[in-house]
Amino acid sequence: MSPLTDFGTAHNSTLEAVDRLQKDGAYPLFPVITQREVTRAWIRPHDTAVDHPVTVFGSADYLGLARHPKVVQGALDATRRFGTGMYGIQAVGGYTTLHEELEEALAAWSGHPGALLFPTGMQANLGVLGTLAGPGDVVFADRFNHQSITMGLELSGAAVRAFRHNDPEHLAELLRTAGPPAGRPGRRLIVVDGLFSADGDLAPLPEIAELAERYDALLVVDEAHSAGTLGDRGRGAAELLEVRDRVDVITGTFTKAFASSGGFACAGTEMVRLLRHSARSYLLSAGLPAGTVGASLAALQVLAQEGEERRRRLRDNAAELRRALAAAGVDTAGSMAHVVVVPVGLMDRTARVARRLADRGLLVCPLIPPAVPIGGARLRLGVSAEHTADDIANAVRLLSEALAGEAQ
Structure with a gap:
């Protein structure tokens, strides 16, 4: 390897893992979003030319405000007033x-x-x-x-x-x-x-x-x-x-x-x-940028009016997801709120499960080293107040099947 491309043991190992996962069609990171709603998106994995719809459980838009009309309008009004930078x-x-x-x-x-x-x-x-x-x-x-x-x-x-x-x-x-x-x-x-x-x-x-x-x-x-x-x-x-x-x-x-x-x-x-x-x-x-400030201001105003109800829905959805996963035999590692964690273990296995889920219509967040310790790779599901009962049931079904398929 050329000295110019020898980045040291740790970084070289990262690049080798990326190459391996991409070659195996299991690379789960950096999907391109071509269209976005609150709990739906159209994504294009890096190694395909076709996008497809997914239900998003890999989001941190916990209260579902990213497409709220008042929040979007707050960003637009601020940008028109002060520009983009x-x-x-x-x-x-x-x-x-x-x-x-x-x-x-x-x-x-x-x-x-x-x-x-x-x-x-x-x-x-x-x-x-x-x-x-x-x-x-x-x-x-x-x-x-x-x-x-x-x-x-x-x-x-x-x-x-x-x-x-x-x-x-x-x-x-x-x-x-x-x-x-x-x-x-x-x-x-x-x-x-x-x-x-x-x-x-x-x-x-x-x-x-x-x-x-x-x-x-x-x-x-x-x-x-x-x-x-x-x-x-x-x-x-x-x-x-x-x-x-x-x-x-x-x-x-x-x-x-x-x-x-x-x-x-x-x-x-x-x-x-x-x-x-x-x-x-x-x-x-x-x-x-003024646009992000305007959106944040509007979000605080919306939450002053709607926050209690949105937090209640978020709490209920998170509890139902944890309950349904437990009933399906899926470990959630003591998750206590709207961040629901499913331990998987090895990085490659976690990547394959996350990619399989994305290909079947469920976008979750794979956490792999160095974000978590070696051997502690996991899936993180971000619950939203906007998820429906059908969204949760479908996510549990797909996740259970993907984990079972990986174990075989």
């Missing part, structure tokens, strides 16, 4: 009154005094963690946290102590025994996902919040998959578990329940002020 980075190029309105609406929705918009949810985590943690600080992180959290901590330079997934006792042990590096005084942070996107379970936030208070640590919760969907007002896992006022910072994204794009952080006024002037992933990036 910004002048540059916001500190010098400015941001629009819509950006201000969305930050104010987010703060009011979250119950925190302030909010800040980021280009993506990933950049929200990079910016928050890179600003609040640094050399001399210690961060305690659930070992199954989203990779954007892990990346933010790596960039921060802080000492990281990973605790076993959803294990407050292990966290307490680390908090008792892990002091600042080399005895230097420093800040302590605890950071967790509210709803874990690859496991479908909730963090034990009451226990974690109690430990944060006992050991004087800031608590940061990523509500990417739970914002808008969980809690009486859709404020996320922290609201559902009644610890919202004990969380110092929440991060999240508009790409899930809010059916738009971009990320955000909600916190106290001074903390938001610090992030605005210090978070590099905010300062060095152009602001969100």
Whole structure:
């Protein structure tokens, strides 16, 4: 192999796996969407020239707002008013009154005094963690946290102590025994996902919040998959578990329940002020396009009116999917909400099942390394408030048949 194309053992192994799956007709990634509805799409797998319809259970449009007329109109109106892009980075190029309105609406929705918009949810985590943690600080992180959290901590330079997934006792042990590096005084942070996107379970936030208070640590919760969907007002896992006022910072994204794009952080006024002037992933990036801001604003307005009913339908649909899968003998690995996980195991087997499902009319999300540990590949089904009883029954049937066919 030429040195120019030898990328090292790990990357070469990834490319070899892609080649193998493509050669076997089992490659399940990057389908091209040629037409999209809320729970339906027409996709064209990379190795075919013909598109075909699928029922989508691989979406994060949990509340079904991506085609809501008011959300679409909000994007169109904002684009007509401000155009498709910004002048540059916001500190010098400015941001629009819509950006201000969305930050104010987010703060009011979250119950925190302030909010800040980021280009993506990933950049929200990079910016928050890179600003609040640094050399001399210690961060305690659930070992199954989203990779954007892990990346933010790596960039921060802080000492990281990973605790076993959803294990407050292990966290307490680390908090008792892990002091600042080399005895230097420093800040302590605890950071967790509210709803874990690859496991479908909730963090034990009451226990974690109690430990944060006992050991004087800031608590940061990523509500990417739970914002808008969980809690009486859709404020996320922290609201559902009644610890919202004990969380110092929440991060999240508009790409899930809010059916738009971009990320955000909600916190106290001074903390938001610090992030605005210090978070590099905010300062060095152009602001969100006005169209996405308009869509997010409209989504918040729609949810103020329709959110309770949409969350009820989402909750009922998720419960029915989990019940029906269990009745069919399909393991859902303790999934607790609208992120329903089906363990498969080996990467190639997971890819083949996902591709077989797509070819038969069901689009799900295959999670394979490095997104999950080696040997821990799985399928993730994203439930929507718009799924029907027939959608759920058909998904269970197809998934059961595909898994059974792979086992033979």
